[in-house]
Amino acid sequence: MSGKEGEMSAVRLLVGTRKGAFVLTSDGSRADWGVEGPFFTGWEIYHVNASPADPDRLYASQSTSWFGQIVQRSDDGGRTWEPVGNEFTYEGVAGTHQWYDGTQHPWEFARVWHFEPAPTDPDIVFAGVEDAALFRSSDGGKTWEELSGLRRHETGEQWQPGAGGLCLHTILIDPRDPARIVVAISAAGAFRTDDGGRTWRPINRGLRSQELPDEDREVGHCVHRIAMHPSRPEVLFMQKHWDVMRSDDGGESWHEVSDNLPSDFGFPIAVHAHEPDTVYVVPIKSDSEHVPPDGRLRVYRSRTGGNDWEPLTRGLPQSHCYVNVLRDAMAVDTLDPCGVYFGTTGGQVYASPDAGDSWTAIVRDLPAVLSVEAQTLS
Amino acid sequence: MIRVALPQHLRTLARVDGEVVLDGQEAPTARTVLDALEARYPVLRGTIRDHATAERRAFVRFFACGRDISLDPVDDPLPDEIASGAEPFRVVGAMAGG
Numbered sequence: 187m188s189g190k191e192g193e194m195s196a197v198r199l200l201v202g203t204r205k206g207a208f209v210l211t212s213d214g215s216r217a218d219w220g221v222e223g224p225f226f227t228g229w230e231i232y233h234v235n236a237s238p239a240d241p242d243r244l245y246a247s248q249s250t251s252w253f254g255q256i257v258q259r260s261d262d263g264g265r266t267w268e269p270v271g272n273e274f275t276y277e278g279v280a281g282t283h284q285w286y287d288g289t290q291h292p293w294e295f296a297r298v299w300h301f302e303p304a305p306t307d308p309d310i311v312f313a314g315v316e317d318a319a320l321f322r323s324s325d326g327g328k329t330w331e332e333l334s335g336l337r338r339h340e341t342g343e344q345w346q347p348g349a350g351g352l353c354l355h356t357i358l359i360d361p362r363d364p365a366r367i368v369v370a371i372s373a374a375g376a377f378r379t380d381d382g383g384r385t386w387r388p389i390n391r392g393l394r395s396q397e398l399p400d401e402d403r404e405v406g407h408c409v410h411r412i413a414m415h416p417s418r419p420e421v422l423f424m425q426k427h428w429d430v431m432r433s434d435d436g437g438e439s440w441h442e443v444s445d446n447l448p449s450d451f452g453f454p455i456a457v458h459a460h461e462p463d464t465v466y467v468v469p470i471k472s473d474s475e476h477v478p479p480d481g482r483l484r485v486y487r488s489r490t491g492g493n494d495w496e497p498l499t500r501g502l503p504q505s506h507c508y509v510n511v512l513r514d515a516m517a518v519d520t521l522d523p524c525g526v527y528f529g530t531t532g533g534q535v536y537a538s539p540d541a542g543d544s545w546t547a548i549v550r551d552l553p554a555v556l557s558v559e560a561q562t563l564s
Numbered sequence: 565m566i567r568v569a570l571p572q573h574l575r576t577l578a579r580v581d582g583e584v585v586l587d588g589q590e591a592p593t594a595r596t597v598l599d600a601l602e603a604r605y606p607v608l609r610g611t612i613r614d615h616a617t618a619e620r621r622a623f624v625r626f627f628a629c630g631r632d633i634s635l636d637p638v639d640d641p642l643p644d645e646i647a648s649g650a651e652p653f654r655v656v657g658a659m660a661g662g
Contacts, residue, residue, distance in 0.1 A: 228573060252623040252657045253573055253611040269577065269607045273615045 197519045198263065198561040199527055200244065201535060202231035205553035207246055209264040216525055216539035219548045225267060226258065233514055233557045234264075235301040237308035241561055245311055245327060247298035255297050257313075257327050270327035274298070274315055277334040283317065284346040293317045293337065300514060300557075302357035305364065314354030318345060318371040320383065333383035336369065341388060341405045348372035348408050348427075355513055356412045360419045368422065368437055373408035376424070378437050389437030393426060411513040413455045415462035423465050423492065425455040425513070430467055432492045443492025448479045454516035458541060459524040463491035466518075466526060466542060468511040477508040485528070487542050501545035502536065509534070514557035521562055529555025566592055567652035568601055574612070574655065578605040583652055592646060594626055595638040597653050612655055627654040 195214035201207065206224030225231075229248045237243040242263040248256040255274065258267040274295045285291035296316040304310035309326040319337045321330040345352060356370035365382040368389070375390040393407045408427035415421065424431040424440065429450050431440040444450035449469040458464035465488045471479045478484065483502045486495040509532035519525035526538045533552040536545045568584040575581070586600045595618075602609045609615065612624050620626070625634040629643045629651050645651035 250573070252571075252621065253577075254614075254621060255610065256577065256607075272610045275616055 194564060195521060196563040197521065197525060198236075198241075198563055199517070199535065199537075199548075200234035200236065200246075200264070200557075200559040200561065201529055201552065201555060202234050202246070202514075202557035203529075203533070203553040203555050204230055207231040207234050207248075207264075208549070208552060210535065210548055212537075214521055216519075216521075216537060219537070221549055222264065224553075225264070226256075229256070230297075231556065232297060233300050233559075235303060235559050236561050237303035237311070238305050239303070240308035241563055243303070243308040243326075245301040245303065247301060247313075249297040255295070257298065259327050271323070271329050274313070274319075274321055274330050275332070276319060276337065277332045281337070281342065283342060283352060284344055286347065290343065293319070295319075296351060299353045299355045300357055302359060305359060305361060312357050312359075312367075314357050314369060316351040316353040317347075318352045318354040318374060320354055320357070320367075320369055322383065333379075335379070335384050336377060336386045339377070339386050339388075341374070344405055345371065345374035346406065356409070358412060358414050358419075358422075361416045362419060366419075366436070368412060368414070370409040370412050370424075372410065373427070374405045375407040376409050376412060376437055389433075390440070391438065392433075392440035393431065394429070394442075395427065410453045411455045413457045413465070415457045418462045421462065421491070423455050423457060425452050425467055427451065427473060430455065430492060443488070445488075445493035445495060447486055447495050448484075448497075452511075453513040454511055454528065456516045456518050456526065458526075459518050459520040460522060461489065461524075464489050464541070465492060466516065467495075468516070468528065470510060476510045481505055481507050483507040483509065483530075485526070485538075485542055485545075498538075498542040498545070500543065501538075501547075508532075512556055515555050517558045517560040519560040519562045525560065527558050527560050529558045531555065565649040566597055566600070566646065567649050568597065569652040569654045571655060571657040573657065574608060577607055577611065580605075585649075588649070589647070592642050593639050594633065594636070594642065594653075597642065597646075598638075623658040625656045625658055627656055 199210040206227045208223035212219045232247045234246040244260040246258040259270045280293035282290035298313045300314040302312045313321040320333045358368040360366035370376045377386045388404045411425045420436045422433040430444045432443045452470045456466045482504045485498040509530035516528040524541045529535045531554040535548045566586045
């Protein structure tokens with residue numbers, strides 16, 4: 187990064203935790219960080235995200251099991267917040283999906299897992315919710331309308347929740363064609379629309395899940411996260427429950443790129459801002475333990491579009507570390523070198539200003555981190 | 565007047581200190597009190613009762629004069645002490661979780 191870029195730019199991290207939201211800011215050096223918050227203390231903040239069209243427009247998902255869902259909006263970069271609309275009503279008859287015991291269970295709204303503001307209009311924002319559905323607001327979050335073609339897909343009755351619920355957690359809008367959107371649902375799989383959300387189809391060919399006896403099953407895959415580089419939206423990287431996968435055709439087919447990872451189980455996956463073939467994952471020991479292998483917290487980086495993974499350990503705890511990194515808790519900025527960030531269930535937020543080569547804990551004692559988003563501000 | 569005591573999180577959300585005071589009602593019920601509360605503070609819609617069904621949320625309870633009335637019909641008349649403002653209608657978050 188040039189000295190001038192460092193002086194003129196800033197990074198803002200939007201951190202959602204089990205007990206509130208935090209906003210972390212630094213100049214372009216990314217050496218010293220200010221911490222604001224908690225906002226909405228005591229509430230679970232599943233996600234905070236910013237509009238690409240207006241960096242001061244933020245949306246936060248605030249919820250508890252007691253009092254349900256609140257949507258908070260900021261128009262000043264997180265200094266002040268206003269509650270907006272929180273009515274998420276499934277269109278028509280909600281219907282049923284498969285429950286853990288194989289019986290049918292009514293579709294019930296629980297919370298918003300992920301907000302994805304539209305690229306060009308700060309008032310348009312998508313919300314991925316539990317029980318799985320995609321909602322859209324075109325008035326800055328005041329009102330929400332379900333894009334019900336997804337939930338009404340003919341496979342909907344077969345969708346089954348993962349351990350965290352039947353959640354729609356990934357929303358990727360194709361920057362070249364905003365009518366093409368990829369979403370992922372745990373544990374139904376990935377789906378794509380090419381007509382702005384009216385019709386959807388599963389895009390899970392090539393996924394193999396050991397729990398599914400039918401290797402070609404269209405749905406039932408526990409996709410944890412999908413990432414995309416904006417310059418190459420046809421290439422998708424997926425952290426599945428087990429397996430790191432790649433698609434070169436917009437999800438039409440997938441192949442495994444786990445290769446030499448110590449474990450191919452994990453939650454987040456992220457792509458370098460300037461190198462579309464540089465990918466980051468955080469291997470976790472297994473789906474029954476959810477801790478780093480050998481008590482060592484390691485980010486793995488592939489510079490070859492998957493496979494050939496290298497461990498990144500400098501500055502990360504390499505003994506007695508048993509935190510997890512959740513699916514929405516890793517992000518990159520767009521400075522050069524690319525900054526990489528992740529939060530842990532132990533309350534640390536780690537930052538790397540050099541594309542993962544070295545790491546520093548910005549904060550160490552937040553509540554369990556649920557999500558991290560990075561904004562690059564000029 | 566009718567007094568309503570809200571749990572801390574809902575007071576914060578509604579930006580009120582202490583109890584909420586609503587206009588008096590003839591023969592108030594849980595339903596009419598909550599309707600008036602939500603009309604005054606729209607931000608509370610969906611936090612006490614479900615948007616679509618108006619059913620009480622599972623971890624929310626209602627108390628009147630020291631009695632848990634959560635399972636009573638929502639159209640039952642509330643005690644005179646609530647109607648007169650001598651006692652507050654209490655919305656309580658169930659003690660659970662961490």
